[in-house]
Amino acid sequence: MRQVGMLDLATESKLFNDEIRGAVHTVLDSRQFIGGPAIGELESTLCAQVGTKHAIAVSSGTDALLCSLMTLGIGHGDEVILPAFTFFASAGSVFRTGATPVFADIDPRTFNIDPERIEAAVTDKTKAIMVVHLYGQCAEMDAINAIAKRHGLKVIEDAAQAIGATYRGGNACALGDMACLSFYPTKNLGGYGEGGMILTDDDALATTARQMRNHGESQRYVHERVGGNFRLDTMKAAILLVKSRYLDDFTQRRQANAAKYNAFLTGAPVQTPFVPESHAPVYHQYTIQCDKRDDLQAFLRDRGVGSAVYYAVPLHLQKCFDALGYKAGSLPVTEAACHRVLSLPIHPMLTEEDLQTVASCIHEFCETAGPVAVSASEAS
Ligand SMILES: Cc1ncc(COP(=O)(O)O)c(C=O)c1O
Known part of the structure; x- marks a missing residue:
């Protein structure tokens, strides 16, 4: 594999x-x-x-x-x-x-x-x-x-x-x-x-x-x-x-990888990164959103594809900040993101075949896992 x-x-x-x-x-x-x-x-x-x-x-x-x-x-x-x-x-x-x-x-x-x-x-x-x-x-x-x-x-x-x-x-x-x-x-x-x-x-x-x-x-x-x-x-x-001395080249490779993911993931009911027109990101992470994030992550893991959740717990709900008085529900957009984000491999050494492998696993998951679509209000 x-x-x-x-x-x-x-x-x-x-x-x-x-x-x-x-x-x-x-x-x-x-x-x-x-x-x-x-x-x-x-x-x-x-x-x-x-x-x-x-x-x-x-x-x-x-x-x-x-x-x-x-x-x-x-x-x-x-x-x-x-x-x-x-x-x-x-x-x-x-x-x-x-x-x-x-x-x-x-x-x-x-x-x-x-x-x-x-x-x-x-x-x-x-x-x-x-x-x-x-x-x-x-x-x-x-x-x-x-x-x-x-x-x-x-x-x-x-x-x-x-x-x-x-x-x-x-x-x-x-x-x-x-x-x-x-x-x-x-x-x-x-x-x-x-x-x-x-x-x-x-x-x-x-x-x-x-x-x-x-x-x-x-x-x-x-x-x-x-x-x-x-x-x-x-x-x-x-x-x-x-x-x-390698940074500019590596940044371009990350950006090219992101463009390929955008193309390969077309049609999959996951939300790919939203980039406003005035921004050029460097893709430290390529982060998608999916309602069945944990199932998708397990599915990828079983097929040898790494992924990561940045961040699973929002800072306002960390124990050490209890005294600040935030509760679940204080920052609803942040809390929703914590449940839905998944970062995919995007590093500069990936090959086109690697990117295709990741994208096909995501398509396969979406075809087999039932509805995973993002809600219309959140889709870019
Ligand atoms: C957003 C953000 N802020 C701060 C840091 C802290 O950097 P360092 O790990 O070098 O202390 C990191 C990285 O780890 C980070 O991702």
Whole structure:
């Protein structure tokens, strides 16, 4: 049976293993394991990639979010509006600053935060909006920035899944006040270990973020603020520099895979990703919706096809956020999505035959499983 997995890091790594060995040896020989030229080079490469003035390499995507919030001075008594349909780190980082995460519901077609829900959630305690460009597709940034401007709020882009995505011709990471990337190995630009990046056009925020990355130190042994150790290791930066050279090609492969799925899945009663005209997603995930999601996932598993649910439990219903007072039904669109989404293999190493295998399994399931159609109001 043909196996199609969610990832194929083994095949992928054959493309650049020799270059990576060379880069690692250079760092070993330099014996500089913190700081050093690879960090600065990675930062300049990412600035050029996304078109921001500053990039600050940090220890993970989570730390990029935490460090950005700390840089903006967000803490006790403040509120940050964000979606609950995202990875835990988005809300966890807000909570760790002492601020209150305020969850707003999502658009059922794009899964991204709904600007109208943001507006309704603004209070006199709101300090920032954290948008998440979920699955590699940008949120509705014009509407969101307009709300932020009206209420004097900062906008943080959680672009962990969205490096390379564009919105109305602008790049993800250059659409708000500060942006955060993750280099977790499964990400579109995945490292060999943890890693992340903060991006901004704002000189003052960049200076503060650099200090916060290093315990808030402004000069040797002078601390005007409390930061953390959010530094990225030099070895990981050197590896990421090699991998960054493959990013555009890998992004195009993901986009081509998505176009093929769209074609191969024509006629199947599942909802394929909705892409508004002004958006060019990078398909960190290719996520379909199906009323019999769990049955479909089991069917695919039995036929050697991997898939994943991002996310099965919405953040407003996580036990650790009980005290925030949300209940089942608080965010109906988010909760419905949690029951219906299924991400299919979309990684850059897939062949046309792999994509056809996945699509035929889905057709076969739909023919045998009874009604699985999406309701008309939700179909794009
Ligand atoms: C949307 C989102 N935000 C934040 C993170 C956190 O990144 P990291 O795992 O690098 O800490 C991730 C990825 O894991 C993510 O998908």
